[in-house]
Amino acid sequence: MSASTKRGLVIAIDGPAGAGKSTLAARIARAHGYINIETGAMYRALALKAIRQDVSFDDGDALLRLAEASTIKLEPELERNRVLLDGENISERIREQDVTDAASRVSVHPGVREWMVARQREMGEAGGVVMEGRDIGTKVFPNADIKIFLDADPEVRGSRRFKQNPHVATEAHAVTQEMRERDERDRTRASSPLEAANDAIKIDSTHLSLDEVIAEAERIIARKK
Numbered sequence: 001m002s003a004s005t006k007r008g009l010v011i012a013i014d015g016p017a018g019a020g021k022s023t024l025a026a027r028i029a030r031a032h033g034y035i036n037i038e039t040g041a042m043y044r045a046l047a048l049k050a051i052r053q054d055v056s057f058d059d060g061d062a063l064l065r066l067a068e069a070s071t072i073k074l075e076p077e078l079e080r081n082r083v084l085l086d087g088e089n090i091s092e093r094i095r096e097q098d099v100t101d102a103a104s105r106v107s108v109h110p111g112v113r114e115w116m117v118a119r120q121r122e123m124g125e126a127g128g129v130v131m132e133g134r135d136i137g138t139k140v141f142p143n144a145d146i147k148i149f150l151d152a153d154p155e156v157r158g159s160r161r162f163k164q165n166p167h168v169a170t171e172a173h174a175v176t177q178e179m180r181e182r183d184e185r186d187r188t189r190a191s192s193p194l195e196a197a198n199d200a201i202k203i204d205s206t207h208l209s210l211d212e213v214i215a216e217a218e219r220i221i222a223r224k225k
Ligand code: DC
Pocket: 017, 039, 040, 041, 043, 044, 103, 104, 105, 107, 132, 133, 134, 135, 136, 182, 186
């Protein structure tokens, strides 16, 4: 699709867990009349289906077949995405710890990733989209108009995540530890590991408020527009 027929920019936001990508994506999307797409929710949806159908997280072929037999829909809402798996609203369930762990494991398989990337391109190719994940700027949309890599120190990310989900029966330090393990898996997997694209602009949110992060992102967008 040529730039002139696009509905708007493709804005890619990547980074580790708990950096604040979903909130930033939702706020930017709202400000520009774009849609926000949380790609992690798709890996979470497949992970939930694997849990329910007792498919091994290590069996890439079976997971790909499971994905191909699934309909995963993301419906952009003001703060997050409503996530539908084969028509069922699983938005809350996929935030639980067992699905979080499983999502990190199902996402290592190249076949699963290819399937996800193809769906994500379909969702974003018309433009007017803020897509967030781990490989958006490197793999899904290497020609994205704007690429932001949002990071923060692990302790800060862990404590933010803990505040988001205080009902989860774990201590803050356990959340941080779990996040470190997940980051390690996301950063070291062979297929599209989490890394900043060469042309991504980095924002370190360790010492920034949400409003400051949004302001920084808006400056980046304004410079590129
Ligand atoms: O962003 P999240 O925490 O909902 O992502 C869940 C898992 O999915 C995470 O461990 C990494 C993986 N993921 C991925 O590999 N690629 C993406 N584009 C998004 C998420």
